[in-house]
Amino acid sequence: MKRLFLFLVFCGLSFFSAAQVIQPSISGRQESDFAFEVKTIDEFLERFNNDQYTLIRQHLETRFPGKKISRQELVRTLFNYQEPLWNKDLAAQFVTSVCDTTGEKFLDFYADNWYAQAECLVKYKGVPKKVTVTLQVMVSDRNGAAKWVICGARAPFLDFSRRLDSKKFLNPISHATDFIGLKKAMEDKMFLRNYLTEKFQESHLNKYLAALATGDIVFQQINSITYHFLSIENWLFTVKEYVRPGRNSGWLIQSLTKRNGKEKEEYKKNVLFCD
Numbered sequence: 001m002k003r004l005f006l007f008l009v010f011c012g013l014s015f016f017s018a019a020q021v022i023q024p025s026i027s028g029r030q031e032s033d034f035a036f037e038v039k040t041i042d043e044f045l046e047r048f049n050n051d052q053y054t055l056i057r058q059h060l061e062t063r064f065p066g067k068k069i070s071r072q073e074l075v076r077t078l079f080n081y082q083e084p085l086w087n088k089d090l091a092a093q094f095v096t097s098v099c100d101t102t103g104e105k106f107l108d109f110y111a112d113n114w115y116a117q118a119e120c121l122v123k124y125k126g127v128p129k130k131v132t133v134t135l136q137v138m139v140s141d142r143n144g145a146a147k148w149v150i151c152g153a154r155a156p157f158l159d160f161s162r163r164l165d166s167k168k169f170l171n172p173i174s175h176a177t178d179f180i181g182l183k184k185a186m187e188d189k190m191f192l193r194n195y196l197t198e199k200f201q202e203s204h205l206n207k208y209l210a211a212l213a214t215g216d217i218v219f220q221q222i223n224s225i226t227y228h229f230l231s232i233e234n235w236l237f238t239v240k241e242y243v244r245p246g247r248n249s250g251w252l253i254q255s256l257t258k259r260n261g262k263e264k265e266e267y268k269k270n271v272l273f274c275d
Contacts, residue, residue: 035059036077038250041227042109044239047074048098049106072099080242080252087256094235094256105232110139110146113231113264115272121220124157124211128220131155131208134272152273153205155217168194204273226254228272230264 035056038044046054050071060069075095079086098105107114116135121128134152139145168191174181185195211217227239236259241251259267268274 032059033245033247033249036247036249038078038252041239041251044078044251045107045109047078050074070099071104072096075099077248078253080240080254081248082242083254090258091256094237097235098232107229107231110137111231112136112138113229115151115228115230115268115274116148117226117228117272118222119224119226120222123218123220125216129155129157129217130223131217132273133208134274136274150205153208154273155204155208155211158204158207158211170195227251228267230259230267234258234260236264236267 035058038047043054047056051057054074056074056077057069060067072095075098079091114136118133118135120131120133122131123129132154133150135148136151137146138149140147168185168188170179170181170185185192188195208217212219225241229235229237229239235256237256238254239251240254242249
């Protein structure tokens with residue numbers, strides 16, 4: 001049973017070397033696996049923030065009375081250790097940075113700089129398509145209530161920005177005819193991009209919502225969710241759910257990079273599709 005605690009020590013000594021864990025009884029193993037599994041994103045936040053009432057802390061303190069469990073050890077249990085491409089030094093630097101007692105860094109559920117990205121299946125005019133929808137938490141200025149809101153979307157099948165034809169344009173003397181050619185341009189659905197400014201940026205979210213309103217798009221289901229955390233200064237990481245047996249399962253850190261403020265803004269635009 002003592003090897004259960006050594007799992008945390010193993011995480012502290014090496015992020016990626018294999019660990020041999022002596023298995024307890026079936027019932028004990030199931031209980032331990034359940035305690036280590038990060039079952040919800042809320043539990044991820046609690047463990048990252050070193051909440052004193054997290055299930056894993058209660059489990060370990062019950063089994064090993066008097067044994068001090070550090071925040072660093074808990075944060076290390078939040079990585080997906082089956083990912084073969086981890087930068088060990090970067091991961092260790094991240095843990096040290098967020099757990100530094102002179103300036104600890106925490107995750108705030110009500111912050112506006114973390115996002116949920118849902119990969120969704122829809123039907124567009126009866127044909128199965130994939131849409132990426134980005135959501136974030138918004139707190140109302142009026143009553144302080146929080147809610148998830150859609151802030152971006154990506155639906156490539158609605159994109160018409162690359163449909164260009166140099167022969168299609170509004171004549172430079174269109175004003176002389178009171179823009180009589182505008183009607184024809186607006187009916188040219190396949191090549192609308194030809195009549196727009198070069199700086200025009202499409203909003204997939206607007207087109208997606210419009211297609212929902214007309215019934216051209218019918219929502220089917222969510223296939224997967226990825227959480228993107230941009231709230232820790234100079235860091236950006238993503239969290240996905242790993243459904244598998246064992247302790248290293250549930251909502252775990254999938255990727256980790258260093259990003260400054262400008263790079264995060266580009267990330268929000270290019271990856272999260274939020275302007």
